[in-house]
Amino acid sequence: MKVIIAEKPSVARNIADALHIKGRKDGYYEGNGYIITWAYGHLLELYDVKDYDEEKASWKLEYFPFIPPTFQYKVKRDRRQGSYKQFMLIKRLLSRTDVVEVISACDYDREGQLIADTILMKIGIRKKVYRLLLNEWTVEEVRAGLLKLKDNSELSPLRDAGLSRQWADWLLGINLTSVATLCYQKGAGKGALNVGRVLMPTLKIIYDRDQEIAYFQPEDYYKLKAYCQTASNDHFEADYYMKSNTFKERRQLDQLAALLQGQRAKVVKKDVKQKREYAPPLFNLTHLQGYITSKYRGWTSDKVLKVAQQLYEKKWITYPRTASVALDESLKQKTAKVLQTLKAGLPYEYKLNFHQSKRIFNNAKVESHSAIIPTYVIPKSFTQEEKVVYESIRNRFLMQFMPVAIYEETLIKLEPYEQIDGYFRAKGKVQLEKGWKEVEDYESKDVMLPMIHENEDVLLQKVVVEKKQTKAPKPHTEKTLLKLMETCGKHVESSEEGREENEWLDSILSGYSIGTPATRADTIKKLKKVGYITFKGKNITCTELGGKLVETLPIKELFDLHFTGRLEKALSEIEKNRLHKDVFLTFITKLTGQMVDRMKQSEGVVIRKQASTLKANETLGACPRCNHQVVEGKKGFGCSNWKNGCTFVIWKNDRYLAALKKKPTKTMVKSILKHGEVKVKGLKSKKGNLFTAILKYEWKNEEGRYEWTMAFEQKRNR
Structure with a gap:
């Protein structure tokens, strides 16, 4: 028997389907020589400070910096209350005598490697471990992947990079958040001053843009514009140039306008150039998030990632958490098959032709995962949200195999018959071949010029001086912020003219970023959640709290984009086996101590002052574990002694009750605390039938947690 550990239940189901395994058990599939089980993402989490030392359950300045002698893991506490049960199931499955080897089938990235490896380390497995590395979960890929497994030890650099990221974020996050809260937050109240390796530089990007806008001083400038009329009564506009077409002073332009009004000019030069415009590259996650959040209202980068993940788990697209905008050269045959499937029946089907361009297939531009593309599995139906993300990915893929867009660019130079310094210039485009733009019915906003010839005379029908004003930079949107996080603040233009320079810059910035494609959306989401940034439509700005944090915290390294980029680059080097994790963690440990001391x-500077009085919570009864009072919180009914480690809680979105179409109420909780049980009416079975039952919420020693049990009232004999 071989045990396969997948990252999620949906992926385990895909593997089981590919292997024709129908034997679904409680928490795993079994059949055809395989046992397929799953995690729920990260089943384990690092110890808290109080787990290492109970005396440190409450924060005191003298406890920090806190550096654990060794990092230890515990089973994650989650609202679904299924992590412990699933971990114990995996442990039991791996200990079976008929199991000879283990296959890690978690996502092929830093975090995926960590999910399975930490489970195996915690269990202490001694059986042979292999790695299944896939970019999609289609039947063909799963079967092919199982025939070319890698020894899991070959992925140790990837694991070390994951451990380094996790441990470094714990050291910096726990220590700096605790000390910042103790030093700079006064008064009782909810929440801490969150400080983190990725949060701080992202906040600084937004803060800097806010400052640019706040201190921007607009400046006046002037342009001279001629409204021209041809002999055939066509009209166009031309700008006056003398080195440039913008001027600080108005007087000279006013004189020219008066002189040239109603005069004639001659077309002394007409340049017509035919240019080729290539399709934008395939999507990586950052570009997909930027594209959708800027095009559609109500979308966030976090939402784009969640929907893309759904599409991936349904086998409709390839792995979404990628930084690459090209495909591995080994995927040519598969890509041709996908194209053949997708193009059938499209109105421009005959224009779609597979080719092996370096713009599409380029190993030098691919790290662990290729760009996001559709698979050959075509969705039969999907939600409106899935449709938006899928069609964006599909259309960008199809564009690569359409003809190049061709346009004609015309430049006209006009010289008035009145002798002046300078000349007038008009510029326009004509689309000759829409090419890839046909996929999304792309509408050009280019200026069109009338038919006009060299040496032709035109009338300067109206010549006017236009007053302009320089504009402040625009606030960041998720699209612009994600792009700057991807390049660590290095602005990269996407125009065709700058493509060669961009490719050079991309090679330098490989791994040099703020966070990863998988974490950037969550970073923005967390900054909003903790109150450091706010959204006004699509625009993102700092809150007063966020601004004070940037201005006050004496940890300028974490606000420095270059420094943060070097940290992320170091993690990339660990992943490539060019840097040892111990060197990186020694540096992080020393840095943590220095920042805490600073x-x-x-101490004494106040960033946030909390209200000194707390709203008194209604007590619902005594906690069955420690006898402290149970109170109602935002997300559940929990023990008021939770800071000292009591884990008793009944979550408001409890999964067991949700399956019965019921939510816990204060009345239910009071009855459980007082009588140990509660009679609940209106429960709904899987078939939709209503029933009444007696529920108990009891501690289970074997599972190490509370579980619901159900019983029915005995009917009295008459």
Whole structure:
């Protein structure tokens, strides 16, 4: 028997389907020589400070910096209350005598490697471990992948990069958040001052743009424009040039306008150039998020990632958490098959032709995962949200195999018959071949010029001076912010003219970023959640709290984009086996200590002042574990002694009750605390029938957690 550990239940189902395994058990599939089980993402999490030392359950400045002698893991507490049960199931399955080897089938990235490896390390498995590395979960790929497994030890650099990221974020996050809260937040209240390796530089990008806008001083400038009429009564506009077409002073332009009004000019030069415009590259996650959040209202980068993940797990697209905008050269045959499937029946089907361009297939531009493309599995139906993301990915893929767009660019130079310094210039485009733009019915906004010839005379029908004003930079949107996070603040133009320079810059910036494609959306989401940024439509700005944090915290390294980029680059080097994780973690440990000392020295500065009075919570009864009072919180009914480690809680979105179409109420909780049980009416079975039952919420020693049990009232004999 071979045990396959997938990252999620949906992926386990895909593997089981590919292997024709129908034997679904409680928490796993079994059949045809395989046992397929799953995690729920990260089943394990790092110890809290209080797990290492109970005396440190409440924060005190003298406890920090806290550096664990070794990093230890515990089973994650989640609202579904299924992590412990699933972990124990995996442990039991791996200990079966008929199991000879283990296959890690988690996502092929830093975090995916970590999910399975930490489970195996916690269990202490001694059986042979292999790695299944896939970019999609189609039947063909699963079967092919199982025939070319890798020894899991070959992925140790990827694991080390994941551990380094996780441990470094714990060291910086736990220590700096604790000390910042103790030093700079006064008064009782909810929440801490969250400080993190990725949060801080992202906040700084937004802060800097806010400052640019706040201190921007608009400046006046002037342009001279001629409204021209041809002999055939066509009209066009031309700008006056003398080195440039913008001027600080108005007087000279006013004189020219008066002189040239109603005069004639001659077309002394007409340049017509035919240019080729290539399709934009395939999507990586950052570009997909930017494209959708800027095009559609109500979308966030986090939402794009979640929907893309759904499409991936349904086998409709390839792995979405990628930084690559090209495909691995080994995927040519598969890509041709996908194209053949997708183009059938399209109105421009005959224009779609497979080719092996370096713009599409280029190993030098691919790291662990290729760009996002559709698979050959075509969705039969999907939600409106899935449709938006899928069609964006599909259309960008189809564009690569359409003809190049061709346009004609015309440049006209006009010289008035009145002798002046300078000349007038008009510029326009004519689309000759829509090419890839036909896929999304792309509408050009280019200026069109009338038919006009060299040496032709035109009338300067109206010549006017236009007053303009320089504009402040625009606030960041998720699209612009994600792009700057991807390149660590290095602005990269996407125009065709700058493509060669961009490719050079891309090679330098490989791995040099703020976070990863998989984490950037969550970073923006968290900044909003903790109150450091706010959204006004699509625009993102700092809150007062976020601004104070940037201005006050004496940890300038974490706000420095170059420094943060070097940290992310170091993780990339660990992943490539060019840097040892111990070197990186030694540096992070030393840095943490230095930052904590700096913050302690500046104690007394107040960034946030909390209200000194707390709203008194209604007590619902005594906690069955520690006898402290149980109170209602935002997300559940929990023990008021939770800061000291009591874990009793009944979540408001409890999965067991949700399956019965019921939510816990204060009345139910009071009855459970007082009588140990509660009679609940209106429960709904899987078939939709209503029934009444007695529910108990009891501690299970074997599982190490509370579980619901159900019983029915005995009917009295008459």
